[in-house]
Amino acid sequence: MTHSPEALGISIVLAGEAGQGIQTIEQLLTKILKLDGYHVYATKEYMSRVRGGTNSISIRVASKPVQAPLQRIDLLVALDEKVLSHLQYRITEETIIVGDPEVLGAVPGILPVPLRQMASELGNEMYANTIALGLISGLLAVDAQVMEKYLSSRFADKGDDVVANNIKAAGLGYDRSWTLRESGEVRFSEIRKHEHSNEIMVNGSEAIAMGAIAGGCQCITSYPMTPGTGVITFMAQHQHDFNLVVEQAEDEIAAINMALGAWYAGARAMVTTSGGGFALMTEGVSLAGMLEMPVVIHLAQRPGPATGLPTRTEQGDLELALYAGHGEFPRIILAPESLQSAFAVSRQAFDLADRYQVPVIILSDQYLVDTYYNTAAFALDPRETLPSIVETTEEYQRYQFTPDGISPRGIPGRGLGLVGADSDEHDEAAHITEDLDLRVKMVDKRLRKLGRIKEELPAAGLEGHKDWRTIIISWGSVNPIVREAVAELNRNDVAQIAIQQVYPLPADLHQYLKKADRTIIVESNATSQMGNLILRETGHTFQHAILKYNGLPFTVEELVENLRQCLLA
Amino acid sequence: MTHSPEALGISIVLAGEAGQGIQTIEQLLTKILKLDGYHVYATKEYMSRVRGGTNSISIRVASKPVQAPLQRIDLLVALDEKVLSHLQYRITEETIIVGDPEVLGAVPGILPVPLRQMASELGNEMYANTIALGLISGLLAVDAQVMEKYLSSRFADKGDDVVANNIKAAGLGYDRSWTLRESGEVRFSEIRKHEHSNEIMVNGSEAIAMGAIAGGCQCITSYPMTPGTGVITFMAQHQHDFNLVVEQAEDEIAAINMALGAWYAGARAMVTTSGGGFALMTEGVSLAGMLEMPVVIHLAQRPGPATGLPTRTEQGDLELALYAGHGEFPRIILAPESLQSAFAVSRQAFDLADRYQVPVIILSDQYLVDTYYNTAAFALDPRETLPSIVETTEEYQRYQFTPDGISPRGIPGRGLGLVGADSDEHDEAAHITEDLDLRVKMVDKRLRKLGRIKEELPAAGLEGHKDWRTIIISWGSVNPIVREAVAELNRNDVAQIAIQQVYPLPADLHQYLKKADRTIIVESNATSQMGNLILRETGHTFQHAILKYNGLPFTVEELVENLRQCLLA
Amino acid sequence: MMHFDMEKIDIAWCPGCGNFGILNVLKRTLVDLKIRPQDLVLVSGIGQAAKTPHYIKANFFNGLHGRALPPATAIKAVNPELKVIVTSGDGDMYGEGGNHFIHAIRRNPDLTVIVHNNMVYGLTKGQASPTSQLGFVTPLQVDGVFEEPFNPLAVAVALNASFVARTSIHDLALTQKLFAQAIQHKGFALVDTFTPCVSFNKVNTRQWYQEHTYIVGDDYDPQDRNEAFKKAVEAEPWPLGVIYKSPAKASFEENLPVYKNNKQPLIDRRVQWEKLEALIESKKI
Amino acid sequence: MMHFDMEKIDIAWCPGCGNFGILNVLKRTLVDLKIRPQDLVLVSGIGQAAKTPHYIKANFFNGLHGRALPPATAIKAVNPELKVIVTSGDGDMYGEGGNHFIHAIRRNPDLTVIVHNNMVYGLTKGQASPTSQLGFVTPLQVDGVFEEPFNPLAVAVALNASFVARTSIHDLALTQKLFAQAIQHKGFALVDTFTPCVSFNKVNTRQWYQEHTYIVGDDYDPQDRNEAFKKAVEAEPWPLGVIYKSPAKASFEENLPVYKNNKQPLIDRRVQWEKLEALIESKKI
Ligand SMILES: Cc1ncc(C[n+]2csc(CCOP(=O)(O)OP(=O)(O)O)c2C)c(N)n1
Ligand SMILES: Cc1ncc(C[n+]2csc(CCOP(=O)(O)OP(=O)(O)O)c2C)c(N)n1
Ligand code: SF4
Ligand code: SF4
Ligand SMILES: [Mg+2]
Numbered sequence A, B: 001m002t003h004s005p006e007a008l009g010i011s012i013v014l015a016g017e018a019g020q021g022i023q024t025i026e027q028l029l030t031k032i033l034k035l036d037g038y039h040v041y042a043t044k045e046y047m048s049r050v051r052g053g054t055n056s057i058s059i060r061v062a063s064k065p066v067q068a069p070l071q072r073i074d075l076l077v078a079l080d081e082k083v084l085s086h087l088q089y090r091i092t093e094e095t096i097i098v099g100d101p102e103v104l105g106a107v108p109g110i111l112p113v114p115l116r117q118m119a120s121e122l123g124n125e126m127y128a129n130t131i132a133l134g135l136i137s138g139l140l141a142v143d144a145q146v147m148e149k150y151l152s153s154r155f156a157d158k159g160d161d162v163v164a165n166n167i168k169a170a171g172l173g174y175d176r177s178w179t180l181r182e183s184g185e186v187r188f189s190e191i192r193k194h195e196h197s198n199e200i201m202v203n204g205s206e207a208i209a210m211g212a213i214a215g216g217c218q219c220i221t222s223y224p225m226t227p228g229t230g231v232i233t234f235m236a237q238h239q240h241d242f243n244l245v246v247e248q249a250e251d252e253i254a255a256i257n258m259a260l261g262a263w264y265a266g267a268r269a270m271v272t273t274s275g276g277g278f279a280l281m282t283e284g285v286s287l288a289g290m291l292e293m294p295v296v297i298h299l300a301q302r303p304g305p306a307t308g309l310p311t312r313t314e315q316g317d318l319e320l321a322l323y324a325g326h327g328e329f330p331r332i333i334l335a336p337e338s339l340q341s342a343f344a345v346s347r348q349a350f351d352l353a354d355r356y357q358v359p360v361i362i363l364s365d366q367y368l369v370d371t372y373y374n375t376a377a378f379a380l381d382p383r384e385t386l387p388s389i390v391e392t393t394e395e396y397q398r399y400q401f402t403p404d405g406i407s408p409r410g411i412p413g414r415g416l417g418l419v420g421a422d423s424d425e426h427d428e429a430a431h432i433t434e435d436l437d438l439r440v441k442m443v444d445k446r447l448r449k450l451g452r453i454k455e456e457l458p459a460a461g462l463e464g465h466k467d468w469r470t471i472i473i474s475w476g477s478v479n480p481i482v483r484e485a486v487a488e489l490n491r492n493d494v495a496q497i498a499i500q501q502v503y504p505l506p507a508d509l510h511q512y513l514k515k516a517d518r519t520i521i522v523e524s525n526a527t528s529q530m531g532n533l534i535l536r537e538t539g540h541t542f543q544h545a546i547l548k549y550n551g552l553p554f555t556v557e558e559l560v561e562n563l564r565q566c567l568l569a
Numbered sequence C, D: 001m002m003h004f005d006m007e008k009i010d011i012a013w014c015p016g017c018g019n020f021g022i023l024n025v026l027k028r029t030l031v032d033l034k035i036r037p038q039d040l041v042l043v044s045g046i047g048q049a050a051k052t053p054h055y056i057k058a059n060f061f062n063g064l065h066g067r068a069l070p071p072a073t074a075i076k077a078v079n080p081e082l083k084v085i086v087t088s089g090d091g092d093m094y095g096e097g098g099n100h101f102i103h104a105i106r107r108n109p110d111l112t113v114i115v116h117n118n119m120v121y122g123l124t125k126g127q128a129s130p131t132s133q134l135g136f137v138t139p140l141q142v143d144g145v146f147e148e149p150f151n152p153l154a155v156a157v158a159l160n161a162s163f164v165a166r167t168s169i170h171d172l173a174l175t176q177k178l179f180a181q182a183i184q185h186k187g188f189a190l191v192d193t194f195t196p197c198v199s200f201n202k203v204n205t206r207q208w209y210q211e212h213t214y215i216v217g218d219d220y221d222p223q224d225r226n227e228a229f230k231k232a233v234e235a236e237p238w239p240l241g242v243i244y245k246s247p248a249k250a251s252f253e254e255n256l257p258v259y260k261n262n263k264q265p266l267i268d269r270r271v272q273w274e275k276l277e278a279l280i281e282s283k284k285i
């Protein structure tokens, strides 16, 4: 394998029980690393419990921007002994394991750091985590001043003592790191630093929530469900600033029906949920189809069926999203791959929903919403996201027939007209009908919008050298991992199509697939749902499917390995 | 067109407002026709209201068994004037329209029969319907004794007067028919009579309900929803005889979760619903997948999206049935085409669910459940439908790994063991787990069952001459209509595959499609959902799709016409 | 009254159905209260009662069976200037929609909720509804209903609903009075309205309602919650009138932070670009 | 007590969580009542409380969030010989599961329903539950809860539930007494159980419960529905004990025609082939 620390950066993992404070180390560490000019990437895997168990945070520090997890661990900070078996498969001969011998016991190959004892000496065991932070910072050659400055500002509101103690604790760890480095016990390859103080660090949930706000979202109604909850939580925190109605519904059925009512009355609204909650919304999705009511649904996938693995990741709900709701009506499904596109797609979702009067589903997953890295500040220009609402006249008819099937959308109280919305088959004025010829016209009207959507959505595009013969396809959060793996392969004959527009699929997809000698699909599910969709839409069958469904994201190394095998076959 | 009354029989339509009594005429008439030795077929189309509007019942009387509706009307009994415009498109120059001039007014081309006046002369306007009945019976040359005998037995419990008056009324109509026939005003081709007193007449709902009882169904929990309600209503009526628990749930979510609880405790249970209700059940379908709990779901389709056309027919929920529920798990979907197969499939559904521990969906539609004709009495042999439940030992583990993925199913209270059911990812003992290797094994175990199902389900088979070059594919209730249309076409080069096993599709399908020069798909929906499924499963794209989605079933004549056009193309 | 009448429509109800009375009284009340059709939204689920919005010339949202309250709540939250009235059936509101009924009361949006309580499922042809009385025989409840009938008033009192009333359509004057009070009340106002289904409920007829109800006396104080509970559980005869009024409380919309300092409906507000820029900026560290 | 203990398990609750107390009291009660694990089914939805069935050695059905009551009802209907106990959370039972809560009470299946009421959503990290108190601040309810808290006891009394009790896990003896009574009661028996969530509810702590509750006196008569309602709406201090017992009524299973003349569980019955043959025969005319 070619993956060297030089190429891939350094892979650090913080692991321990829920409640032991790895999150504290993580939050401080990633910020300090970023401030110091490193490219930082972090993702987490955790159990569905509040205390105990084993959780881990994987951090990559690199000379170039990175957006994918590594399998290998270079530096493991183990806060309890269960961690070692939990992460066994990621630990190599070169992995440096740092831990407190008091906690871990006598594990061979461990670099013992008496964190607790050192903390006690400082007067409080709580500082063990800060010591660990200093230690890692030192091992990574972080500028001590940057570290101290950040700690000062971070703890400023806790008082001078806390600041001083934290700086002291971090310093203790930092000093220890020098001993280790100098003794030659720990040596990481050098990582270049950059000036990127203009970049931001947010996770997928935050990116989606901010994108929604930029998209004019004014109302979010949802029922808590991991990993969908992050979006509504973020919006709740910022509701005062952004004039948001944030309502925790009694169930997901209420949530989606509220969102439809909100759009009807003139607001832009969304819901956020996961597979089980979305399953409950499917009648409401069908209602959106019939009412031609815009609505934005964030569906953050986790492994199913049923309750499944609530805090893990999967791409197992694509088909559910595609076909949810009885009867036939158009929809749009978008699966952002990165923080930038999470923001952009989420913003765009509101415009698309409004423009075509269809449900738009943002299909993310636990991996995407819980991952963050430094990235360019989200661009806010152009600022126009005016809703396409018309002032009604007395003759206004909500479902007026039009060539492209899109009827001007009025709202109650704005104009002289009256605005209906009807879940039965209806006439142009939205009144219930049993005229079966009208029925056919209304079905055609609704479906016609899909033609328009297909015309207007962009092409997929292909990434790779012009001599490509193999195409690798993936979608959503898997794309950047494939991208890095393909870069690692470094072959002229391999190209990638990274789908983010799941439905309707980009029109140019078929043309590329037809030309390929070899096609490979990569998905985080067991039945290759995207492969099935592409087959259905283009008739194309993939030669290889690389599928992962143990609840964890792909890693770069395993994808490189899997792709190599496919390319050999 | 070749359709002659000789070939197709006589097409009679009774039409009027809801509440005017067309159902009474229908019920009496079809019984009498059957008793008299005719092959009788009847189907209804009605509006979503209790009174008013326009409903119609189409009856075919033929020399051979018929199972498909005709477009053409030979004899129209119009109980109100709205009927004429409502049925305009089915009325030809030859159509004989019988109606009361008092009610219809002076409509040109109508054969006026003063039904009301005649009834008043008998002392009660209520008898107008019986007079109409006699009239139609006479026009069809029904044996007057058969008619009278049936009326006597039918009204016996209402007292001698009612019997006498009904016979008198029917006689009046009957006599009038002779005048009409002798005057030459009405002349139908002769239809042969047969001895088939051993045959039964039930509609699709009743066939499914009886099949369920034969399949050992002991419990039905549902929330009323047209057109799914017929099945639970029939079972409610017969619950005392068959030891059934029949419970109207508070909503569809309760219904499916109750059914799962019932199977868990050892009963065979089902739910019946339509698209909107099924949409609400999808989280429960996913739960069935995770619990590996058998369950039988009758999904009677009606046009969507949302409330749509509640009393009409469509095949628009195939994709919903296929992909309902988040996450990945196997399921079986069966779409019966006839009363015989409605009974057989419904019975079989319980065995399949039990055997493979998966949800089995019976996909019918309003047309199928509301249609009836004379058919052989349902065969009850062999009588074995023993549930495959094991007595548990102390070591019992509900999700024990097995080569085919099917674990022996125990139930609580039967044996020394304990039986768990868990909606989280779980270990063999059904306990919640976050062991991600176990997760993969459990996914594989669940999906492995599909392989077994595919092996054991029968082939599709093809109907047609050995020289076929064109294949016409349809599914469910559309099959018999295609069958009759293909017979009408009478071409050696056309064959039919009538799918009733929707998922997994029959294994031999692809082999036929590959050999065909021309393939045509016929479906009652707007987007060719079966076509999409076949494309996804076999890579095959149909040259022609004949799609109907105005809420009415196909008719033989329109299919003949459509197919001819495809064959010319 | 003219402006709430539809032009030519074919009303899908059976002759003699109590829904006609409710429709007429409602239209008359709306005229009396000088409500503009443009400012009114009628919301319903699915059922015979739920067709009411199709027969009144106003804005309407005829959604899913059981799901009238969530969109109604949201409409009001998005534009508090609209008058929002829910007209739906007993099955819709207390059966399929039961969870929303509970939680909407807890939220207390400023809605008028008229439940056409015919103690049966009309549209689906006669099954028991949650309010069907013990022993009521139907095609599904062949031995008669044995489940404890749902008492919407008692439950609403238990949830401390802000306005709880019962009327019966045999008394048009009372019905109009209560509709008017409910519409003028700020907060969740329930008017459970007894109404005959002439096709599927042969027990609880217009006459039966007349004979089995009485109007609460002028001395009855709907502000006493314990008394209200006692009244709410009374049956045969059933009390009609305002059964309960909770101590004054803010409506859902009033509680929403978004309207605390600014009464503009959401539609009139735009994205706060500066604040969003600042928020993004704050993520640089 | 041994036979309800699991071998080696890793309980996913936080140290100090009230669920431990409920688990232990429940196991002890089951032993005292001499219930065989094989004859017991524990049913739950999803949440921290809903994990309880995984920690008791018995049959269990751990279904979907909010959906504990429908399968529990069906299990009892299919095999009335089983003892069925539901142990789930306040969000599960009164939020997502609210509609089943209402209608299960109406049906009155012979279930014991223990609601671990910690006034918060534990598993999803601290959002308000329907029973969260006014002003309770959470990551989602940033200005504090303003919706009227759901009062399960008052609603149960309004629905004429057959057995309605409240306990608090700070009082183990009372809890065991009430669990035992509820399990022995025939019909729907609700025990709303106050329990601290040490991670996400810093207001309603063990001590808070201790300080804000009292046990109803011996003179309190739970058979008087109006008195029960008064008691049920009392708060701060909250009454503990049996709040209401309805007049004796048949359970759901007893009402089912299938058990009227034959007590055999369904599993022991076979298809009535002769009757089916006769039914088919009857369709020949
Ligand atoms: C999800 C769903 N389930 C079931 C139905 C069928 N359905 C339509 S109306 C209705 C009940 C109507 O009863 P009610 O609300 O009392 O209204 P009524 O017709 O008596 O006025 C039912 C069950 C539906 N449309 N959608
Ligand atoms: C359909 C669905 N919606 C949401 C969730 C997420 N969820 C799991 S548990 C829970 C709430 C738990 O609260 P409660 O029932 O009070 O239990 P606790 O954890 O407090 O014991 C939620 C919202 C889910 N699993 N399924
Ligand atoms: S069925 Fe009943 S509720 Fe429906 S319109 Fe007729 S009388 Fe009214
Ligand atoms: S989060 Fe709360 S309810 Fe859950 S285990 Fe911890 S203390 Fe108990
Ligand atoms: Mg009703």
Ligand SMILES: [Mg+2]
Pocket (backbone or CB within 6 Å): D047, D089, D090, D091, D116, D117, D118, D119, D120, D121, D122, D129
């Ligand atoms: Mg809770």
